[in-house]
Amino acid sequence: MAPMYASNEGDEPTAGSARERVLSTAARLFYAHGVRATGIDRIIAEAGVAKMSFYRHFPSKSGLVQAFLDRRHAQWMAWFEAALQRRVAQAGVPRLSMLADVLGEWFAQADFRGCAFINLVAEDGEADGPERALAFAHKLELQAFVAGFARSAGVPDPDRAAALAMVVIEGAIVRTQMTGDAAMAGLAARLLDGIAIGLRDGRAS
């Protein structure tokens, strides 16, 4: 493979192709500091890449942002579904509040800074460009997955359960981001159990 000439200012040895280094560096910086606050110059400096190498692989900063969101969506969903499946296998039966348990693992990570898609929409002003659409699509897919999980957990009206659960999920994410309190997952678990109980009792509609 391509040998690496430039070392990375004491960072880990630069691994992978230039494109891969740019994308992983951008992912870290975009998530940690926000898209707008992260300049191309900083990305290429930390990735140990020339500017033209960046523009050979990405058409623009917006293109890089979209690539970041695409990858983030795929990786996060894969992680979330796998972690949830692990819990289900361990407990033997699925339960709505397991969604919160998995979120709790995420919240405990040192670099947690909320949901990248929520943060993007929050800083995006209005500009309904392709980035915004990717964020919306991510949430739609998550909601569809939650509905399927609710169905597998035997919750009546799983679509409504998913709509309710999404409010709790986003709330727990944002509350953790705003307070730094790790206890939000526990509150979310309690609320998700309440959703299942309420729907079973027919208290909803």
Added chain:
Amino acid sequence: MAPMYASNEGDEPTAGSARERVLSTAARLFYAHGVRATGIDRIIAEAGVAKMSFYRHFPSKSGLVQAFLDRRHAQWMAWFEAALQRRVAQAGVPRLSMLADVLGEWFAQADFRGCAFINLVAEDGEADGPERALAFAHKLELQAFVAGFARSAGVPDPDRAAALAMVVIEGAIVRTQMTGDAAMAGLAARLLDGIAIGLRDGRAS
């Protein structure tokens, strides 16, 4: 919150002092497009104010942002508490889900773009400056108010009820922002009722 900005919707730059025009224009632009995306030049242009008039009244852009957050906090809280009080007076008795009804009024506004404080933290990168502290303080005060309201509604363990309710509140705000669906207030009302029921049944702990 409608009456809050009704002031300079189509108003001419000749309304109020220069400081007031700058602050109300900044409030509108900061909320609509985000803090980072809104430049000083645009603010002073739309406010019809000279640059030096701006820097005579505010020490820096950061100072303006803080003034914006201060005012936003005061006005939003005042509006929220008044609107809630109106509902309570109308119904005769307080009920936790009324929090969601009031949020629904907010969500229905044409220029709704989520919570200014959440958006600020989301776009703020990390930089723990004074702006971030104001956002956290806002959420703390809101939670304290919700706890008091839960107590007045006769909910057992009002502090825990408030912690749970805050998850639902933030979730409903963000879900409305991310989906544009006006139905989130209804879902939140259902969840808030579930909190009250769960705590009354002692299902919480």
Added chain:
DNA sequence: ATCTTGACAGACAGATCTGTCTACATCAAG
């Protein structure tokens, strides 16, 4: 051995952003 490809290094243009500065106008109070 030469050509092509991918990469690095860094200068550069053009735009934009914050903050400072000068110059001039208005108006109220001493």
Added chain:
DNA sequence: CTTGATGTAGACAGATCTGTCTGTCAAGAT
């Protein structure tokens, strides 16, 4: 009438940001 406070208009410096450009280098392919 002069002085000070407040305001407008706009030039300017310095930084930063995106995107383009030239030059050089290493290694594989032909």
